[in-house]
Amino acid sequence: MAGKTISEKILSAKAGQNLRAGDVGVCEVDCALGTDGSVPMAIGYFEAMGGTRVFDPRRVVFALDHYAPPPSRAATQLHQRMREFASTHGIHVWDVGEGIGHQLMVESGRVTPGSLVVGADSHAVTYGALNAFATGIGSSDLAAIMMCGRIWLRVPESIRVWLTGALQRGVYPKDVALTLAKDLGADGASYQALEFDGPGVASLEIEDRLVISNMTVEMGAKNGVFPAIEGGVCADSDALYARVVNIDLGCVTPQIALPHQVDRVTPVGDAAGTPVQMVYLGTCTGGRVCDFHQARDVLKAGGGVARGVQLVVSPASRRVLDTLARDGTLADFIAMGALVVTPGCGSCCGTCGAIPGDGVNVISTANRNFKGRMGNGSANIYLASPASCAAAAVRGAIADPREFAQEFEG
Amino acid sequence: MTALRLLGRARIFGDNINTDYIITSRRKRESLDPNVLRQYLFEEIDAEFAASVAPGDLIVAGKNFGCGSAMEVAATAVLGAGIRAVLARSFARTYYRNAVNNGLIPIACDTASIREGDQLEIESAGSVRVRSLTTGETIEAEPLPAIMLEILEAGGLVPYFRRHGDFKLP
Numbered sequence: 001m002a003g004k005t006i007s008e009k010i011l012s013a014k015a016g017q018n019l020r021a022g023d024v025g026v027c028e029v030d031c032a033l034g035t036d037g038s039v040p041m042a043i044g045y046f047e048a049m050g051g052t053r054v055f056d057p058r059r060v061v062f063a064l065d066h067y068a069p070p071p072s073r074a075a076t077q078l079h080q081r082m083r084e085f086a087s088t089h090g091i092h093v094w095d096v097g098e099g100i101g102h103q104l105m106v107e108s109g110r111v112t113p114g115s116l117v118v119g120a121d122s123h124a125v126t127y128g129a130l131n132a133f134a135t136g137i138g139s140s141d142l143a144a145i146m147m148c149g150r151i152w153l154r155v156p157e158s159i160r161v162w163l164t165g166a167l168q169r170g171v172y173p174k175d176v177a178l179t180l181a182k183d184l185g186a187d188g189a190s191y192q193a194l195e196f197d198g199p200g201v202a203s204l205e206i207e208d209r210l211v212i213s214n215m216t217v218e219m220g221a222k223n224g225v226f227p228a229i230e231g232g233v234c235a236d237s238d239a240l241y242a243r244v245v246n247i248d249l250g251c252v253t254p255q256i257a258l259p260h261q262v263d264r265v266t267p268v269g270d271a272a273g274t275p276v277q278m279v280y281l282g283t284c285t286g287g288r289v290c291d292f293h294q295a296r297d298v299l300k301a302g303g304g305v306a307r308g309v310q311l312v313v314s315p316a317s318r319r320v321l322d323t324l325a326r327d328g329t330l331a332d333f334i335a336m337g338a339l340v341v342t343p344g345c346g347s348c349c350g351t352c353g354a355i356p357g358d359g360v361n362v363i364s365t366a367n368r369n370f371k372g373r374m375g376n377g378s379a380n381i382y383l384a385s386p387a388s389c390a391a392a393a394v395r396g397a398i399a400d401p402r403e404f405a406q407e408f409e410g
Numbered sequence: 411m412t413a414l415r416l417l418g419r420a421r422i423f424g425d426n427i428n429t430d431y432i433i434t435s436r437r438k439r440e441s442l443d444p445n446v447l448r449q450y451l452f453e454e455i456d457a458e459f460a461a462s463v464a465p466g467d468l469i470v471a472g473k474n475f476g477c478g479s480a481m482e483v484a485a486t487a488v489l490g491a492g493i494r495a496v497l498a499r500s501f502a503r504t505y506y507r508n509a510v511n512n513g514l515i516p517i518a519c520d521t522a523s524i525r526e527g528d529q530l531e532i533e534s535a536g537s538v539r540v541r542s543l544t545t546g547e548t549i550e551a552e553p554l555p556a557i558m559l560e561i562l563e564a565g566g567l568v569p570y571f572r573r574h575g576d577f578k579l580p
Contacts, residue, residue, distance in 0.1 A: 024555055026577045037435070041442055041482055049571040067439055074440045122480040122504060136504055138482040140511035140567045148576045152557050186426050187474035191503055220474060222503055261426065349435040349479070368478060370430045372454040 003236020005158040006225050007193040010133040010233055012155075014116045021157040021240070026150050030115040030132075031059050033101045037066040037345075038120035038139045040078045043085050045143035055149040057090040061110065063101030064094065068344030071352040089146075099317025099343040102126045102284040106210065107319055113232030118142075118151060123284050123367065125217045128194075129209035131228035136217060156222045157242040158193040158235075159184075163200030165250030170402035172294065173208040174286060174365065174385035176247065177215035178255035182265035183245065190220035192242060195235060200249045201227060207290050214285045215367050218262040254400055256363075257383035260371040268388050271398045276382070278362040279305075279393040280374075282314030282341075283348045286365025286386050289323050295365075295390035296332050301404040302394030304336045311338040311393050312354045318343055350375025363392045414534040416494055416515075417543075418468040421459070422526040423452075427471050428478030429505065431455045433487045435479065444490025447483055451491055465492025468532070470524045472498065476505020485512045495532055497521050497540065497551075510558045511567035519551040556580040 004012070005021070012018055015025030034042055039062050046054075054060060062082055067075040079096070086093045094104050102123050111117050113131035118124055120142040127134035137151065145151055161180070167173070180194075194216045196209075204212070209226045216224025227234055254268040281287070281295050292315070305311050313333050315321040321343055324330040334340065339354060346353030348366045356362050356379035364374075369381035384392075387401035394404070437450045452459040469475075469488065475498035476484060485508040488496065495515040499522070509516040517538055524530070529543040538551035554562070560580055564570035 024557055024579065026579060037438070037479075037481060041486075044442070045568055048568045050575075066435075072440060078439070120480065122478065136480040138480050138485075138504060138508040138511065140482060141507060144567060144571060144577070147571055150577055152577045152579070154555060186477060187500060187502070190474065190500060220477060220502055349430075351436050351439050368428075368430075370428050370454075370478060372434055373430055375436055377454045 002240045003238040005193065005235050005239045005241065006195055006233050007133055007156055007158055007223060010114055010116060011153060013114070019155045021155050023155050024152060025155065026152050027116055029059060029118055029145050029149060029151055031061065031110045031117045032142060032145045033105055033119035033121065033124060034060065034062050034142050035066055035101050035121050036064045036078055036082060038142060039082050041139035042120060042142040042146070043081060045140045046146050049143060049147055051143070051147050054089040054091065054146045059149065060091050060146060062086050062091055062093045063104060064096045065100045065344045066346070066349065066351050068096045068342050068346055068352065097318060097342055099320070100284045100287065100345055103287070103316040106130065107317060113228040118145070122217045123214055125221065125224050126210055126214040126284060128213040128216065128223045128225040129206060131226060131232040133223050133225065135223050156191055156193040158195045159189055160241040160244045161194055161196045162198040162244055162246045163196060163249055164198055165200050165248045166203040167249050167252060170387060170405040171252050171254055172385040172387060173204065173211040175252050175255045176249065177212050178257055178265045178383065179247065179252055181215065181218050181257065181263045182255065184219040186218065186261065186263045187220040189216065192221060194219070194221045194224040196224070196226045197235065203249065207288050210288070211285055218367055254385060254388050254402065256388060256398065257369055259369055259380040259382065262368060262383065268384060268398060269400045271382070272400060274398040275361060276363050276392045276397055277308060277360045278310045278312065278356050279389050280312045280347060280354070280362055280364035280366065281386060281389060282312070282316065283345070283366040284316060285367040287314060287316030287320065289320050291365060291386040292324055292329050295386040296329050298387050298390035298401055298404050299336060299394060300332065302391065305393045306396030309393050309396050311336065312341060312347060313338045314341045314347060314353070315343045347374055349373060363389050363398065365389055416468070416532040418466045418530055419464070420470045420524050420526060420528040420530055421463065421467050422524065423469060423471040425472035426474045426477055429476055429481050429484035430478055432476070432484040435481065438481060438483045442483060444486045447487035448490040451487055463491045463493070467493055468530055469493055469496040470521050471496065472521065473500045475501050477502040480504035480508070482508045482512070485509045485514050489514050510561050513562065513566035515562065517551045519549045523547060
């Protein structure tokens with residue numbers, strides 16, 4: 001009998017039975033995240049199910065991140081309802097300003113290797129970077145977890161992504177994620193897991209892996225899992241894979257997703273010269289300390305923000321914001337005229353924060369560029385690495401960040 | 411699933427219809443009521459849809475329907491418009507789950523030959539079969555996992571949990 005993939009091993013352990021790809025199991029959930037985008041509905045389902053007590057409140061956590069700060073009375077009321085429910089049931093709440101739930105899940109140590117962690121938000125796949133089986137769910141499944149602590153899951157087939165080499169100067173994990181999106185397409189990994197392995201993995205820091213795992217849902221993946229830095233769950237050498245995708249990290253070049261599809265990807269140089277009026281640095285993909293350092297280095301090397309460009313900075317969490325404040329990066333951004341906004345999801349999904357105007361071209365470190373995604377269907381969103389976004393801010397037009405590579409450490 | 415028969419008019423959409431296109435994220439900030447949200451269905455990609463949708467209409471799409479955000483209003487807002495089933499070449503997994511959990515029937519089948527306005531008949535008795543009354547063509551649908559059939563049969567995850575209180579594998 002063939003060996004098992006990481007996903008098969010974790011889900012077998014959580015279901016307490018021997019599961020293979022294609023099997024359905026009822027699995028114990030180690031931790032579940034809900035956000036203000038999903039919990040208000042989940043509370044409704046929970047009450048309709050007849051729920052009176054949350055099965056294990058220590059395994060549930062809420063983040064007020066989508067409407068941070070709430071831009072309307074209705075949104076504030078959603079927050080109030082969540083706080084009251086959490087208080088009644090003893091659930092921890094990350095309140096407005098603490099940051100994006102996914103970032104806080106990682107920072108708080110709630111994700112451990114080999115765990116099953118779900119989030120009522122599609123970008124819960126981010127935690128696969130930490131060797132967890134991590135996937136997104138809806139509000140009703142979150143309600144069911146609050147009822148019984150469990151979820152039914154079909155064990156996915158896995159695509160093995162074999163990484164070799166190391167990224168060259170001016171090339172970042174976001175470029176790897178966009179390369180994968182281009183190669184696989186928006187549904188290329190539907191119902192499947194992406195399992196990253198190979199000698200190239202060691203060259204990627206945890207922060208790098210988080211970017212790649214985060215974007216696996218843009219290929220339809222159920223989870224995007226890396227080996228643990230140490231220990232954790234490893235695949236058997238004779239595990240069965242649906243297929244293998246090879247990526248030589250040394251051959252990856254800066255990429256950009258064009259409006260309005262994440263898999264509409266081209267080398268950033270092919271889009272060079274396209275004027276840009278807004279540059280957005282932040283989100284659960286590109287809002288960590290290293291992302292802002294990379295962007296700051298390019299901006300400094302290039303001499304700052306071009307006239308007519310609005311630079312928006314949204315750290316993924318208060319801890320990221322604190323770090324940037326202490327190490328001087330925040331002061332650099334402010335001196336360059338950046339608009340610094342509350343840590344959270346707002347602008348990325350157009351629920352609050354900086355909304356682009358009609359006809360505006362935005363380049364962003366985010367993960368989605370659907371029409372209307374940032375709150376205006378008449379704007380165009382381009383997705384790229386923090387360095388590519390910064391290069392565009394310098395030029396006022398899309399540019400290859402390697403043009404600045406001689407002048408910074410990146 | 412117990413025998414079911416739906417008759418409805420096909421409303422055609424393309425590939426990769428993400429949940430923000432079904433209902434934009436910012437709408438759920440102001441209301442979660444499907445009767446309110448139905449007014450904004452598909453507003454980013456088909457401004458006429460919400461005004462022209464009629465109860466009983468069937469959404470017919472290409473591949474990867476419901477990709478992107480896992481937001482569940484993308485299923486409940488569709489139900490709010492009186493749509494009982496979505497046919498697509500394939501579904502994003504979160505949409506597939508959310509649909510079933512709310513009693514919206516996701517039918518994965520070859521939708522390429524279906525045209526806007528075609529009259530479709532959906533029959534479910536064991537397997538799901540789609541028949542076009544306009545062209546006479548019959549299309550077989552992919553089967554749902556047994557647990558999804560049970561949840562659908564119960565009418566969604568809420569009535570399922572009221573009955574079982576937990577997940578029970580068939």
